[in-house]
Amino acid sequence: MIKDTSAQLSRTLTIISASALIAFSGMAGCSKSDDAQAAVKQAGRSFSSIAAGDPTAAESFSHKTYQDTENLVKEFAGSENGYAEAAAVTLSMAKLGQASLASQQASSVEIDALQRARIIRGMINEWLTMSAIAQAAGQFDPTAELTEISNIIAMRRDDIKQYQSNLVQVQSEIAEIDALIVDLRSKSEAERYESGSLELQMPRVSATEAAQIVVRVREHTLRADQFELEAIRNEGVVGQLRPGAREISLNVEKAISQIALLESAREELNARLVSSRSDAQQAQDAASSATTRINDAVAEYAQFRDSEVSSANEKAVSLIRASVTALRDANGPIKQIASLSKATAQQTLAECYSRQARGFAEEAILYHALDEAGISGNWTASAQKALDAQTQAKEAANEAFQGAASALRGARIRGDEAEKLEATAVRLDQLGGVEPEPEYEESFDENENQDDEFFDEDDSTEDQPSEEDDG
Numbered sequence: 001m002i003k004d005t006s007a008q009l010s011r012t013l014t015i016i017s018a019s020a021l022i023a024f025s026g027m028a029g030c031s032k033s034d035d036a037q038a039a040v041k042q043a044g045r046s047f048s049s050i051a052a053g054d055p056t057a058a059e060s061f062s063h064k065t066y067q068d069t070e071n072l073v074k075e076f077a078g079s080e081n082g083y084a085e086a087a088a089v090t091l092s093m094a095k096l097g098q099a100s101l102a103s104q105q106a107s108s109v110e111i112d113a114l115q116r117a118r119i120i121r122g123m124i125n126e127w128l129t130m131s132a133i134a135q136a137a138g139q140f141d142p143t144a145e146l147t148e149i150s151n152i153i154a155m156r157r158d159d160i161k162q163y164q165s166n167l168v169q170v171q172s173e174i175a176e177i178d179a180l181i182v183d184l185r186s187k188s189e190a191e192r193y194e195s196g197s198l199e200l201q202m203p204r205v206s207a208t209e210a211a212q213i214v215v216r217v218r219e220h221t222l223r224a225d226q227f228e229l230e231a232i233r234n235e236g237v238v239g240q241l242r243p244g245a246r247e248i249s250l251n252v253e254k255a256i257s258q259i260a261l262l263e264s265a266r267e268e269l270n271a272r273l274v275s276s277r278s279d280a281q282q283a284q285d286a287a288s289s290a291t292t293r294i295n296d297a298v299a300e301y302a303q304f305r306d307s308e309v310s311s312a313n314e315k316a317v318s319l320i321r322a323s324v325t326a327l328r329d330a331n332g333p334i335k336q337i338a339s340l341s342k343a344t345a346q347q348t349l350a351e352c353y354s355r356q357a358r359g360f361a362e363e364a365i366l367y368h369a370l371d372e373a374g375i376s377g378n379w380t381a382s383a384q385k386a387l388d389a390q391t392q393a394k395e396a397a398n399e400a401f402q403g404a405a406s407a408l409r410g411a412r413i414r415g416d417e418a419e420k421l422e423a424t425a426v427r428l429d430q431l432g433g434v435e436p437e438p439e440y441e442e443s444f445d446e447n448e449n450q451d452d453e454f455f456d457e458d459d460s461t462e463d464q465p466s467e468e469d470d471g
Contacts, residue, residue, distance in 0.1 A: 092326035099319035106312035127290040134283035142269040184231035191224035339411035350400035360390035401432030
């Protein structure tokens, strides 16, 4: 629920800031610099085709657009011409767009690290199994050991059944969501087709009828956007489910492999009672080999987190902070837009730190598993280091969430939207660990559904600049 709300807020604030910036860039008579004015208008046209973090846009196209926009306006941000504030916000949004792409890459490497950690934990189970075999084979009388192996086989078979049941369930969920995505895409295309058909009628009707058609075109366009956004959200859900399905399949394969090893060991014990010590030595060698593979895998995992994961996260954080820094030159008539843009950037930063905190938590779990298994290594200290990093990342995320709330309030929105934006700020504060006052919390609970409606209504009523204004 928190993640969905957080993502919805980020998209909404980005759309608000982008739309307002485009509107500002279309104002006449506000700039003494034709070059600055032209740069901001060109940026407005670029932002009309993409939004920060839009996963439907080609990454290379989005990155080039954001980079080109940054190069286009950075010389005007902070200058003394009339469009300096608009240029500053444009520069900030270009940086935030790049940060969103970098954040997607950071998320990808965090998922990669998660998969590596879970594979290692599977290797630990293999090591535990081989160690158990070695201990069992070392007994001259194999009766107790055979019983233990049989129990392990039974447990692994039970695990396989559970894995397979889970896999069927996950695959069913993926299939259902994939079907839903196809349906949503179809509905979106139908709405856009209807919108296009209506636009074709406009040159053949009167001005009054054309105005009515414009309203209908906008309605169809908004519905198409809503279907598209819902499809994107569901694609994200599927993207989270598929790694789980792959992990379950891997666990099944490992369990089958372990059962084969255990059954082989049981047959050898029955057939080679006299050579039990030799069998024990072989099992011990296998456990030692597993230990070597585990240590190598852990070293690669640690290196991956220290290099790829850390670098990707640092890049995203650096770009987000650069986005916030650019807003220091946004004052005057565009200060309100700058506050909304800062709220978006701060929330993106909070999400980045939250993702890092989850990565550190998984790292600590891995080291704890190594320590619990009894594999030689300084795992306690490594786990504590990861936990400390998790705490720092969580504190940074809380601070950023609170910063987003503060920036949102700094926009000083008036009218009916003020209460709704305050409710959003309270929600951000809650994500940052700040509980609202009791009397406000009660009011917030009563109007929570109204707040959700605000996001939709705000998107649907935002004025879009026409090509005539742009020109």
